[in-house]
Amino acid sequence: MLQVTIVTLFPDFFTGPLGLSIPARAAAAGAVSYRLVDLRAHTHDRHRTVDDYPFGGGPGMVLKPAPFFEAVEALGATPPIVLLSPRGRRFTHADAERFAAGASLTLLCGHYKDVDQRVADHLATEELSLGDFVLSGGEPAALAIVDATVRLLPGALGDEDSARTDSFFGRGISAPSYTRPAEYRGHPVPEVLLGGDHAKVAAWRDAESLRRTREAEARDRAEWRAREAAIAAREATLAEAERAVAEKAARKAAQKARRAGRTVRGGAPIVPPPGEPEMG
Numbered sequence: 481m482l483q484v485t486i487v488t489l490f491p492d493f494f495t496g497p498l499g500l501s502i503p504a505r506a507a508a509a510g511a512v513s514y515r516l517v518d519l520r521a522h523t524h525d526r527h528r529t530v531d532d533y534p535f536g537g538g539p540g541m542v543l544k545p546a547p548f549f550e551a552v553e554a555l556g557a558t559p560p561i562v563l564l565s566p567r568g569r570r571f572t573h574a575d576a577e578r579f580a581a582g583a584s585l586t587l588l589c590g591h592y593k594d595v596d597q598r599v600a601d602h603l604a605t606e607e608l609s610l611g612d613f614v615l616s617g618g619e620p621a622a623l624a625i626v627d628a629t630v631r632l633l634p635g636a637l638g639d640e641d642s643a644r645t646d647s648f649f650g651r652g653i654s655a656p657s658y659t660r661p662a663e664y665r666g667h668p669v670p671e672v673l674l675g676g677d678h679a680k681v682a683a684w685r686d687a688e689s690l691r692r693t694r695e696a697e698a699r700d701r702a703e704w705r706a707r708e709a710a711i712a713a714r715e716a717t718l719a720e721a722e723r724a725v726a727e728k729a730a731r732k733a734a735q736k737a738r739r740a741g742r743t744v745r746g747g748a749p750i751v752p753p754p755g756e757p758e759m760g
Contacts, residue, residue: 540593
């Protein structure tokens with residue numbers, strides 16, 4: 481049985497979804513159990529404080545490290561211990577397969593502006609994200625990961641072949657699906673699916689899967705190139721700012737040297753020979 485533990489400020493967020501559909505069916509089949517841990521239960525002040533202002537200033541509040549560390553230690557959690565974060569590596573079907581094959585999975589949900597970096601560096605064994613966007617907290621991401629994982633467990637789906645024909649299960653994107661009616665508002669189902677020739681249907685699905693996978697990969701490559709260009713532009717801006725700061729510091733140093741009566745040539749002070757007094 482897979483033990484899924486979710487550490488969160490909002491345990492009630494999960495009670496409804498985990499009691500419905502595939503997550504509930506997997507639990508009823510004995511394939512998974514869920515444990516919801518309230519982060520505030522691991523605080524020690526009467527206000528049950530979990531956040532504080534960021535060092536260095538700036539807007540927003542940061543979740544403190546202690547409640548996360550103490551919660552995980554109290555649970556005796558073992559890897560994988562996953563922090564949901566937009567900084568993390570993007571979650572994939574391969575991760576879902578890995579989690580489904582394990583005995584335990586602990587998910588740490590952030591909230592507010594951020595989570596103290598020491599949670600990522602010294603407590604979580606990995607950091608995962610759903611994509612290049614920001615949620616109000618880690619709870620929706622955790623729920624998506626749980627759903628993607630438990631649907632792979634025995635007994636979760638009525639037809640286990642259904643999962644094996646999904647997108648990313650040993651392939652890229654799956655072929656599109658159609659059902660009755662054969663024509664709707666002038667939009668017909670592809671003729672090959674209506675002919676009853678299973679070999680042709682299989683070939684059509686393979687071709688559609690490959691075509692759509694290539695299109696998605698081309699789109700991903702274009703987005704990657706755009707991100708790389710944006711990063712390069714940021715690096716150039718930072719380099720220019722650093723150069724300006726260095727030049728300003730050099731000008732101040734030269735002005736200070738002149739005020740002290742020392743001659744500066746080429747940016748380096750001229751030091752008088754030993755025994756010769758400095759001008760001043």
